[in-house]
Structures are given as C-alpha cells and as structure tokens.
Amino acid sequence: MKRSIAFVVLLMMPYLLRAGEIPATGRRSGYSFMAPDTRAMQDDDTANPGMLWVMEGESLWAKQDGASEKACADCHGDARESMRGVAARYPAFDQVLGRPVDLEQAINLSRTRHQQASPLAHESRELLALEAYIAEQSRGMPIAAGADPQLAPFVDKGRELFMTREGQLNLSCANCHDDNWDKRLAGSAITQGQPTGYPLYRLEWQSLGSLQRRLRGCVTGVRAQAFEFGSPEMVELELYLMTRAAGMPIESPAVRP
Amino acid sequence: MAKALINVPAKARRGDVIEIKALTSHIMETGYRHTAAGEIVPRDIITSFTCRFNGAELFRADFFPAIAANPYLSFFMIANDSGKFDFEWIGDHGFSTTASASLSVVE
Numbered sequence: 001m002k003r004s005i006a007f008v009v010l011l012m013m014p015y016l017l018r019a020g021e022i023p024a025t026g027r028r029s030g031y032s033f034m035a036p037d038t039r040a041m042q043d044d045d046t047a048n049p050g051m052l053w054v055m056e057g058e059s060l061w062a063k064q065d066g067a068s069e070k071a072c073a074d075c076h077g078d079a080r081e082s083m084r085g086v087a088a089r090y091p092a093f094d095q096v097l098g099r100p101v102d103l104e105q106a107i108n109l110s111r112t113r114h115q116q117a118s119p120l121a122h123e124s125r126e127l128l129a130l131e132a133y134i135a136e137q138s139r140g141m142p143i144a145a146g147a148d149p150q151l152a153p154f155v156d157k158g159r160e161l162f163m164t165r166e167g168q169l170n171l172s173c174a175n176c177h178d179d180n181w182d183k184r185l186a187g188s189a190i191t192q193g194q195p196t197g198y199p200l201y202r203l204e205w206q207s208l209g210s211l212q213r214r215l216r217g218c219v220t221g222v223r224a225q226a227f228e229f230g231s232p233e234m235v236e237l238e239l240y241l242m243t244r245a246a247g248m249p250i251e252s253p254a255v256r257p
Numbered sequence: 258m259a260k261a262l263i264n265v266p267a268k269a270r271r272g273d274v275i276e277i278k279a280l281t282s283h284i285m286e287t288g289y290r291h292t293a294a295g296e297i298v299p300r301d302i303i304t305s306f307t308c309r310f311n312g313a314e315l316f317r318a319d320f321f322p323a324i325a326a327n328p329y330l331s332f333f334m335i336a337n338d339s340g341k342f343d344f345e346w347i348g349d350h351g352f353s354t355t356a357s358a359s360l361s362v363v364e
Contacts, residue, residue, distance in 0.1 A: 046264035049327040052282040055262070206285070206326035 021178055022192055027248055028181075029196045030256055033189035038203070042255035050132060050201040050253025053125075053208045057133025060126060066117025072130070075114060079137055087135035088143050088250050091239040093150045100154050102235050103131055104210060122229035128208045132199050135252035142249060143196070145242035158240025161233060167224030173237075188257070193218075194245040195238070197254020208253060211238055261356040263344060269336035271362050277308065277316075280329045281346050281354055287322035303348035306330060310360075311340035320348075336362050 031039060041047050061072045061079055076082040091100040094109065101109060107130050108119035120127035146155050162173040176185070177193035184190065198211040205213075212234050216226040227233040264278035281303070288300025300322065308316040316332045344356040 044264075046262045046278055046280060047329055049280060049282075049329070051262055052260070052280070052327060055260075056282075203325075 021174075021244070022181070024247060027194060027245060028192055029194055029248060029251065030191045031197070031251060031254065033191050034255075034257060038255055038257055042197075042251070048201065048253065048255055050199070050208055050255065053129045053132040053199070053201075054136045054253060056125070057129035057131070057136075060130050061133055066111065066115035068114065068116045070115050072110075072115075079133060083134045083137040085138050085141050085144075087138040087252060088141045089145055089147075091145060091151075091235050091242065093148050099232060100151055100235050100239050102212075102238050103134065104212075105230060105235070107131060107134070123210060123213055128199050128210065131210070132208060132253045135199065135250065138250040139252060140249050142247045143242055143245050144247075146239060146246070151239065154236050155240055155243050157233075158236035158238070158243075161237050162240055162244075167219070167222035169222040171222045173218070193241065194248055195241045196245060196248050197251035197256070199252065200254040200256055202256050204257065211241070260354045261344065261346070263342070263356050263358045265342060265358040265360060267359070268361050268363060271337060271364055273336045274333050275336050275360070276331060276333055277342065278329070278331045279306070279308070279344055279356070280327065281356075282327055283346070283348065283352070285320075285322070285324055285326040285328065289322065301349045301352075303328060303346050303352065305347045307345045307347075308332075309343045309345075310334070311338065312343075315342070336360060338362055 031042065034042075045051050058079075061076075064071045064074075073079070087103055090103040090106065092106070093099070094101045094106075104122065104127055107127065111117040112119055120130075165172045165175070173193065176190050181190050181192040195211050198214070199208050201208050202214075212229050215234065215237055216229075219226040227237075261279060261281040263280075264276075266275050269275050283303050284301060285303065286298055286301040288297065288302075290298045292298060302322055302324070303320045306316075306318045306320065306328075307314060315334060316330075318330065320328065339362045340360060342358045342360065344358075346352070346354045
C-alpha cells in the first residue's frame, strides 16, 4: 500500500512542478527564440526600425508643448542622464492616483500636470516615440520594477490575472507562457512572454507598439474581451510581467517577428 | 526632422567594396485595405528611391505596394573617390525625404 502511494505521488510529480513559475536562472528573452535574421535586425541600430521612433522621440523631448510652453528637456534636462534606468522601474506607484502607472501614463501625466498639454493617444506615433526614446536610455539595465512595497497588492492582482483562465479557449497566460514556453504553436515559438523590449517593432504590425497592444493581441487570441488601453487591469498585468522578468536586461526598442 | 537612418562607412580604402544601408520611416499603405466602414484606405507609398554619389546616380529603385513599411535598402559600391552621397525618397501625396552622408577614401 505504501509503495503504491509513493508510486502515485511519483506519477504526479511533473504536474506538481508544472504549477511552478519560471526560475530566475531559466528566464529567456523573446530575442533568444528569434531567427538569426531578426536578431541581426535588432542588433544593428541602422537596420532596427524602432530607432526611427527613438529619433523622433529625441526631437519631441526638446520640443515645447502645452500652455506652459515647456519641453520635457526644460525640467528633465538631458534624457541620457535623467532617464537612465527609468523604464526599468516602470510601472511605478503614483502617489496622487494611489495606484501604479506605466511609462506611457507617466508621460501623459507629466504632460497634463507640468506642461498643461493634452495627453497623447494610446499607440499614437508621438507617445510611442517618447516612450521609445525614454526606454532606450535603459538599454542593458536590469528590470527593477515592483520594488516599492506600495505596489505589492497590485503585483498580486496582476499575477492573479496572469493565472486566470478566460475566453472561449479558456486559457490563462500561464498555460502557455509558464507551462509551454519551450514548445511551438502553429510554427511560432510560444516564448516566455518576458517584456524586455517594449515598446518594440513587430514585423507583423509593421510598426512600433506597446506592451499593452501585445497583451490585447494575446487576450483576443484566446477569444476573451481585451481590457481597454490604460485600464487598471492592463497596468497590473504589465507590473506583474515586469516583476516576473526582474533582473533581465532592457532591450528597447527590440524587434520581434 | 531626420526621418532616415543611413549607414555608410566614413572611411574606406581605394578599391574596397562598401555597403550602403538606408532605412526610412514610411507607413507604405497599400491602397488595398478597407476600414471597418468599408471605405478604401487611400494608397500612400514611396514610389521611388535614388542614391547619388557626387551628383551621379549610383542606385535607383521603384517601390510598389507589396513593399513593407519603413523600407530598408542595402546595396554595394566600389570606393574609388571621396565624396558625398545624396539619398532621396519620393512618394504619394507629395512625400519627399532626403538624407546625405560622406565617404572619405584613403590610399
């Protein structure tokens, strides 16, 4: 009897382990799943189309806007100094709103609060350009989001969203990106879903896009109703993904297939 | 505002084969897509690219709707003289972008 129980426990072992998340040493960027051609495109700054947005962001950084007639640079100075490592720490807690905001929201809050300018639309060229320019300043730096203890409940909410099955296909993020990332789906690598390179140039999009755009694509893929851009759920998911990728280097602007 | 990324070696030895890379920002809207309301999205593409070296045409390409957004071109030349590259992209709705780069040839 004892032996048969031990045998059943042994049989169940793989299932018990599967519930575990990816250990820090096993984390892999989407880059490592890509073909050599696509890697070469990301590695060469004059072939990486994301750099077109970075260039545009650099000029927007110095451009006056809003009723204050101030540019980002008037308060923040040289982005290469002041924005170094910033993207690696977002989403971060906003004291006024009492909840986390992602980098795009932080840019728009700074526009409304300090520049007295109108917020930029989600996925607009200008917002992506500024985000790409800021994120590029953190290239190679380890992701360090979620360290603020005030963020803990929001990380938990994001984790819960990540683990919750939803949609007609009844899949959670974890079903693919924790449990099956080493496999392929219709010829494409599933990947671990590590958000190391956003905003990134996706060949499928023919454009730069945000992490939220990518998440909406995935949620629609499991035939669930996608959260709106900028919704608290989106930011909580982003926050969980960033804590899940803690320590991985930022690649922005990355290229993905 | 600079809308193109050019990659040309600044220096080359006479007789070297050098690679010229040019990437520009453009949506390359095919003209075949429809909006949710059923209206055609008007075509908006680059139609022609020219690279001149010291005024003489070095490379020219005609573009068509099947070419991806933010087109990237790479081509080669033999470095015989120092000089200046002039790049020009022309497209629908009066689109035009230019860029330049210089090459210095040493013995």
